[in-house]
Amino acid sequence: MLANLAMAKKSEGQGEGQGAEATVPADQQRCGAVAIVGRPNVGKSTLMNALVGQKVSITSAKAQTTRHRITGIRTDGDSQFVFVDTPGFQTRHVARGTSALNRNLNKTVQATLGDVDVVLFLVEAGKFSADDEKVLALMPAGKPVFLVANKLDTIHRRADLLPWLQTMQTRHAFAEFVPMSSNKADDIRRLADIVRPYLPQQPWWYDAEALTDRTDRFLASEIIREKLFRLTGDELPYTSTVVIDTYSEEPSPRPGASPMVKVAASIIVERDSHKGIVIGDKGERLKRIGTEARTELERLMGTKVFVEIWVKVRSGWADDDTRLRAYGYE
Numbered sequence: 519m520l521a522n523l524a525m526a527k528k529s530e531g532q533g534e535g536q537g538a539e540a541t542v543p544a545d546q547q548r549c550g551a552v553a554i555v556g557r558p559n560v561g562k563s564t565l566m567n568a569l570v571g572q573k574v575s576i577t578s579a580k581a582q583t584t585r586h587r588i589t590g591i592r593t594d595g596d597s598q599f600v601f602v603d604t605p606g607f608q609t610r611h612v613a614r615g616t617s618a619l620n621r622n623l624n625k626t627v628q629a630t631l632g633d634v635d636v637v638l639f640l641v642e643a644g645k646f647s648a649d650d651e652k653v654l655a656l657m658p659a660g661k662p663v664f665l666v667a668n669k670l671d672t673i674h675r676r677a678d679l680l681p682w683l684q685t686m687q688t689r690h691a692f693a694e695f696v697p698m699s700s701n702k703a704d705d706i707r708r709l710a711d712i713v714r715p716y717l718p719q720q721p722w723w724y725d726a727e728a729l730t731d732r733t734d735r736f737l738a739s740e741i742i743r744e745k746l747f748r749l750t751g752d753e754l755p756y757t758s759t760v761v762i763d764t765y766s767e768e769p770s771p772r773p774g775a776s777p778m779v780k781v782a783a784s785i786i787v788e789r790d791s792h793k794g795i796v797i798g799d800k801g802e803r804l805k806r807i808g809t810e811a812r813t814e815l816e817r818l819m820g821t822k823v824f825v826e827i828w829v830k831v832r833s834g835w836a837d838d839d840t841r842l843r844a845y846g847y848e
């Protein structure tokens with residue numbers, strides 16, 4: 519998950535391939551939804567950030583034409599690639615297979631993949647594990663699925679890859695095979711060019727400059743969540759979440775400066791012991807979560823941000839449909 523978190527605020531001259539002309543006539547535009555899926559650590563976030571160009575300014579959609587959560591948008595030449603979120607693949611900490619949360623995530627995955635135009639299935643070049651297999655099993659029939667063999671730079675002899683590619687061909691009727699490295703600009707351009715003809719000819723859904731349709735409030739919760747999981751490692755079960763209680767903008771005391779942002783958030787955990795993990799020794803960990811979230815939000819939003827975080831114990835929230843909705847899981 520958290521594919522969007524490493525994206526920085528839009529800055530001039532940065533980024534890869536976002537050379538869209540706002541003047542492409544609507545009848546010559548291509549636009550479609552693309553899902554990036556794969557087991558943890560295969561490089562989904564890196565790929566997404568590189569495709570979007572590391573420049574996410576938070577803008578709103580021209581028209582909400584997709585019912586999915588959008589993690590990033592690349593508009594390049596005549597084409598707009600709309601990357602959608604597939605939360606079910608982000609279940610690194612699946613605690614129990616039957617909770618309402620997991621049912622909900624699985625449904626989201628299936629609905630998402632059934633609805634996109636292209637699926638980029640990421641694996642590490644030369645590898646195919648049981649986890650990769652689980653993800654591959656969820657691929658919808660009749661949908662173009664690309665096998666993206668990422669981290670090609672880690673393969674020293676390219677010839678070694680051939681037998682692996684041949685085996686992979688027998689696992690699924692992949693539409694395309696793309697061996698590449700997400701950290702190489704040329705590979706990113708090439709991948710976009712391969713995806714392009716799969717996007718339907720239709721007008722763009724978003725402005726040429728749009729990079730995501732997520733709100734600042736949502737971004738704040740994702741960033742706090744990322745810090746929470748990064749700083750607690752495997753100690754904290756995946757059934758912990760972050761809820762933004764209040765999000766407000768206040769005028770800066772300095773004339774002409776951007777408004778200040780105040781975020782009050784709650785980290786929801788299931789047990790007292792989890793609360794202890796989040797708070798840490800003498801509150802050190804919670805303090806660090808807050809500080810790191812604030813620093814990143816200030817960088818993304820280009821303004822002063824105040825972050826206040828509380829930790830609350832709500833046992834069984836992940837099994838409770840009403841609470842799931844309240845916490846933003848549809």
Ligand SMILES: Nc1nc2c(ncn2[C@@H]2O[C@H](COP(=O)(O)OP(=O)(O)OP(=O)(O)O)[C@@H](O)[C@H]2O)c(=O)[nH]1
Binds near residue numbers: 608
């Ligand atoms: N050598 C190499 N490393 C890469 C490449 N792409 C990603 N990585 C590294 O692989 C690690 C995992 O990348 P992520 O982009 O966080 O992977 P992810 O699939 O989003 O991971 P989750 O969020 O855990 O699902 C990071 O250390 C990346 O720098 C690549 O093409 N080559």
